[in-house]
Amino acid sequence: MSRLIVVSNRVSVPKAAGAAGAQGGLAVALNSALREHRGIWFGWSGQETEEFTGHLNMQRISDVTTATIDLETQDIDEYYNGYANRTLWPLFHYRIDLTEYDRSFGEGYERVNARFATSVLPLIEPDDLVWVHDYHLLPLGSMLRRKGIRNRMGLFLHTPWPPTRLLVSLPFHERLVASMLEYDVIGFQTQEWLESFMHYVSKEMGLPITDDGTVEYQGRKILAKAFPIGVDYDEFVEGARSAEAQEAYERLKASIRGRKLMIGVDRLDYSKGLGERFESFGRFLTDHPDQAGNVVLLQIAPPSRGDVASYQQIREDLERKTGHINGAHADVAFVPIRYVNRGYPRSHLAGFYRAADIGLVTPLRDGMNLVAKEYVAAQDPEDPGVLILSQFAGAAQQLTEALLVNPHSIEHVSEAIKRALDMPLSERKQRHAALLASVRDEDVLRWREDFVTALFGQIDGNGTNGDKVHDKAA
Numbered sequence: 001m002s003r004l005i006v007v008s009n010r011v012s013v014p015k016a017a018g019a020a021g022a023q024g025g026l027a028v029a030l031n032s033a034l035r036e037h038r039g040i041w042f043g044w045s046g047q048e049t050e051e052f053t054g055h056l057n058m059q060r061i062s063d064v065t066t067a068t069i070d071l072e073t074q075d076i077d078e079y080y081n082g083y084a085n086r087t088l089w090p091l092f093h094y095r096i097d098l099t100e101y102d103r104s105f106g107e108g109y110e111r112v113n114a115r116f117a118t119s120v121l122p123l124i125e126p127d128d129l130v131w132v133h134d135y136h137l138l139p140l141g142s143m144l145r146r147k148g149i150r151n152r153m154g155l156f157l158h159t160p161w162p163p164t165r166l167l168v169s170l171p172f173h174e175r176l177v178a179s180m181l182e183y184d185v186i187g188f189q190t191q192e193w194l195e196s197f198m199h200y201v202s203k204e205m206g207l208p209i210t211d212d213g214t215v216e217y218q219g220r221k222i223l224a225k226a227f228p229i230g231v232d233y234d235e236f237v238e239g240a241r242s243a244e245a246q247e248a249y250e251r252l253k254a255s256i257r258g259r260k261l262m263i264g265v266d267r268l269d270y271s272k273g274l275g276e277r278f279e280s281f282g283r284f285l286t287d288h289p290d291q292a293g294n295v296v297l298l299q300i301a302p303p304s305r306g307d308v309a310s311y312q313q314i315r316e317d318l319e320r321k322t323g324h325i326n327g328a329h330a331d332v333a334f335v336p337i338r339y340v341n342r343g344y345p346r347s348h349l350a351g352f353y354r355a356a357d358i359g360l361v362t363p364l365r366d367g368m369n370l371v372a373k374e375y376v377a378a379q380d381p382e383d384p385g386v387l388i389l390s391q392f393a394g395a396a397q398q399l400t401e402a403l404l405v406n407p408h409s410i411e412h413v414s415e416a417i418k419r420a421l422d423m424p425l426s427e428r429k430q431r432h433a434a435l436l437a438s439v440r441d442e443d444v445l446r447w448r449e450d451f452v453t454a455l456f457g458q459i460d461g462n463g464t465n466g467d468k469v470h471d472k473a474a
């Protein structure tokens with residue numbers, strides 16, 4: 001079996017997988033992938049240093065070798081807080097109103113990608129597969145090619161890919177996309193983002209796209225394909241059966257005192273639609289005064305990217321909205337919104353999800369959204385809760401039996417809350433069974449295997465996988 005060299009902005013060592021905190025979906029998924037493969041996970045340590053040294057910190061934990069570098073303050077400002085999270089993140093989430101086009105950000109992004117390339121280079125052996133993740137590192141592949149790397153290299157983008165009309169607002173957009181075409185495989189979460197990408201390369205770059213879905217560029221064929229990420233179903237279910245999950249479930253249930261519970265779990269990010277969600281709940285309480293006092297929204301929202309102004313702004317907005325809605329609808333023994341600015345381990349989340357009658361997942365735009373899938377996995381199949389899911393989350397492409405909503409419409413979401421609360425058990429069970437089949441079967445192991453198989457070059461002309469990598473290696 002080929003070794004896997006995974007490169008991502010953050011490296012989250014496996015032993016930390018169950019720890020409290022705001023672990024994003026990427027960290028969760030890669031821990032699981034690396035547990036299966038011999039390999040190295042390379043990226044930023046998350047630490048800041050006065051001057052960049054390029055020193056590689058190598059560690060070996062549960063069969064995974066991690067290699068990390070520290071970044072200097074200017075790197076973090078221009079690359080992570082700058083180009084990645086002030087330019088590409090808002091643009092890729094269709095928010096050109098929040099997108100900042102600062103030349104120093106672009107320079108910092110290229111500099112850090114070059115530093116990544118120089119640092120990871122000595123770790124790559126001739127037969128290794130190189131798997132790069134996300135919008136932080138789009139040009140890394142091209143920089144490695146310039147250094148002579150001929151290995152198979154793939155890129156998986158965890159975020160949406162924006163429509164061409166938005167992308168062209170980015171200075172040097174052609175250069176960025178051309179650099180991506182140095183990978184052999186480019187993966188997207190959904191067919192929609194894939195189609196947007198294909199539209200760009202065809203209309204803006206004039207590149208031919210063959211019938212089997214590959215892009216032809218400078219005499220090479222690049223496979224671009226949708227690989228929807230999933231949860232580690234078995235691991236999640238095991239965690240959900242743990243004493244910690246049970247304790248979390250009981251503690252929350254007891255505190256709800258027989259009321260109905262809705263849950264939201266999201267990094268504090270404007271893309272997650274938290275303000276609209278709170279307003280929808282406020283509208284529901286206004287429209288159904290008989291329900292006031294009977295339904296609680298628990299919103300877990302660990303802080304994220306707090307050095308970026310738009311994230312500080314969303315935090316302030318939510319505090320104001322929570323105060324406003326609670327002020328209008330609370331009484332001495334009841335507060336409608338429990339807004340919690342901290343992270344929890346996933347075993348605790350599993351207990352919280354199970355205790356909730358409704359999972360409220362309403363991002364304005366989201367690459368996938370693993371929380372939606374975890375909510376489904378955590379339910380009691382004999383008495384499951386209802387998932388209300390934004391039509392603009394990547395997960396909505398698979399979880400079609402959820403109550404799909406337009407998160408921009410306060411009325412629509414408010415009506416969905418009413419419908420979910422009134423839904424008969426038979427319909428809840430029928431919807432949940434269909435959702436569970438998708439979450440269980442299209443899990444993170446399948447995602448990883450499909451991507452690595454494609455990266456290995458084992459994809460047939462119809463875009464379906466031939467022999468899997470594991471079988472090949474056996």
Ligand SMILES: O=P(O)(O)OC[C@H]1O[C@H](O[C@H]2O[C@H](CO)[C@@H](O)[C@H](O)[C@H]2O)[C@H](O)[C@@H](O)[C@@H]1O
Nearest residue numbers: 010024025026134158159229366367368369370
């Ligand atoms: O590393 P951070 O800046 O703290 O952000 C956390 C992660 O957020 C994003 O997650 C995306 O990946 C998920 C798994 O594929 C997906 O379900 C979700 O829709 C995406 O938003 C980001 O893309 C990651 O790089 C970050 O690590």
Ligand SMILES: O=c1ccn([C@@H]2O[C@H](COP(=O)(O)OP(=O)(O)O)[C@@H](O)[C@H]2O)c(=O)[nH]1
Nearest residue numbers: 021023024025028267343344346369370371
């Ligand atoms: O307090 C928290 C909040 C979130 N998460 C995990 O972080 C991931 C969030 O992934 P998602 O795809 O929903 O969104 P992202 O944050 O990656 O945009 C999920 O696995 C959550 O269980 C967690 O472990 N603790």
